[in-house]
Amino acid sequence: MDKPATIKDIARQLNISISTVSRALRNTPDVNIETRKAVMALAEELSYQPNKLALSLKQKQTHNIGVIVPNLDYVLATMVRGIDEVALEAGYTVMVCQSNESFGREIVNTRRLLDSLVDGFIISVSSETKVFDHFKKIQEKKMPVVMFDRLIPDLQAPGVRLDNMDGGYQATEHLAEQGYKRIAILAGPKNLGISNMRMEGYLNALKKYRMKPDPDLMIHCDFNQQYAYIATQELLAMKKRPDAIFTISDRMAIGAMLAIKEKGLRMPQDIGLVGFNNEPVVSLVTPAISSVDQPAFDLGKLAAKLFIETVHNNSDMSMVEEVLRPKLYVRESSLRIAPKNGRSR
Amino acid sequence: MDKPATIKDIARQLNISISTVSRALRNTPDVNIETRKAVMALAEELSYQPNKLALSLKQKQTHNIGVIVPNLDYVLATMVRGIDEVALEAGYTVMVCQSNESFGREIVNTRRLLDSLVDGFIISVSSETKVFDHFKKIQEKKMPVVMFDRLIPDLQAPGVRLDNMDGGYQATEHLAEQGYKRIAILAGPKNLGISNMRMEGYLNALKKYRMKPDPDLMIHCDFNQQYAYIATQELLAMKKRPDAIFTISDRMAIGAMLAIKEKGLRMPQDIGLVGFNNEPVVSLVTPAISSVDQPAFDLGKLAAKLFIETVHNNSDMSMVEEVLRPKLYVRESSLRIAPKNGRSR
């Protein structure tokens, strides 16, 4: 009653061999129906639970997935929920590790999980990470890796991402259509792919609307509210200040909003603002901030599905790159002209 | 080069026994300095990583902690970060599972992790859970369990929690001191301990300020924004409507705020509002909402420390209950009288 029961215990009590017990429990054909019943009954009675460790050791797979994320903010937590959903269904358990946007922490976490704890990884890279040796090490061990949200071009692995370029395009196009003439962008660190893609969309939209990109209006700053606040202050202090700002994240949009309010400028009249992620907060502030929504939950699910597929088919899916479409939600912060059809939520 | 190296490989290449290799790798005294060096060198060269599975199987512990949370909102994600911090330091890896506030999901997750995947649990229970058999099963296996945030009185296990009564008291006292006379409370489901404690603090404060509790002003509703919105609408439709509302969470405070604004009432003049959790959002909305802050990160760290202690000392800490103090942050939504000393942030 103290130690958990094993197949040995069952075998001993039933006076049969452990091999037979093992077979009986696994529904292999070569076992008498009576003995099987007896085994099953006793297993139930002893509340036998197969030892996952022994199993994993034997067949060299753990049925665990290592998920590494830079943090657990709204968007990523939602994605993780999506991953969890699919993984559980497929018989996998996920191990979530936060790198806290720290390169060192990311390496430690990876090493940890690599120690025969997981069968593979689903990864969203930290913004600090510029070298990917620790991820390549995973692939050397022939472990499947799926990237999500923030992809790594250098890494030969499948990935799921948002069409960030389209998102940047939608946001900027909307601002242009609303009559804004000097549209600034608050982007993230230069090594961050998602940031660069969104900026590319921004540039494309400018081109389409025949606006000349102005380097002074394209700011790179850290991915948080505080830096966006400062950057916005500087933008607004220019002699030819921008009349609209597109920020690469909602956190940054909030920072920008605070700076704008402090300066006494009104949205959307004096200045337009569009964020990215569509976190719940943006519809609660005044004025409500327009934002590009990403299907985070679905993105997580897709990543997990891709992982499962890679494991099952054991095929090379390294060239697969699923792209999901974002959708702009227009709110007061950028709406100067009455919309053709109603939206927001 | 394909399969990961084992101590067998090292032993074979060095023409010594696996026992010696094992000893050398583990710094046990009984091994020649030369052989040790050789072993270490070869281990390095083959990039040998000890197989955690085999180790766990052998010594019957995994050095994993199962963390079960109802969701990953701001507060819980912060707590998990705290747990992670301490656990990593102590050589443990955490497995986070979300129950999505679902009883069934909680059971599934627990069973999963129970299958010899973890050494014990750090748990915050789902709001749906009313029966705790699945947690008692853990204890039957002699596994350590630490509860955090939402405790279970029925369970003989150590826990870390907020002084929710004090939090409720602080919030209500503040409203009373601001001159509000009819203070309502939006509480959570009746089976949720943290909600009841906060309400008790509310009642204590009322008593202290000689205000009679009015059942019509004490609403139980589900833990989210939508229900709080509806409940607030009903409150405001009363003939003798409340002039202040204390909500048990910030989500609910947001819901209440929307209903208040819609009704055309002003905060803090017409009605006062205080939330709970001090999520970033409350300082961003207009007016900024007063809220009771909880030291979520510290609370998580403390929970993990308690866990580690339980494992190491192997002593019965089931009666330990650490209580952390909350702190009210006063903002515009409830500030009618100039404060004696500056605060907010």
Added chain:
DNA sequence: TGCAATCCCGGTAACGTTACCGGTAACGCT
């Protein structure tokens, strides 16, 4: 020189499980 202590090492069992091989009995068929 003899004996014990010390240093270092190897063999084996065990953790719980499954894969593989082999074996026994019963049966049916020619």
Added chain:
DNA sequence: AGCGTTACCGGTAACGTTACCGGGATTGCA
């Protein structure tokens, strides 16, 4: 009677690791 087939079961090795026991060789001391 002899043979092959089927149905069922047991023994053993193996996954990678450590704990334990039992050595042999070398050293120290009397």
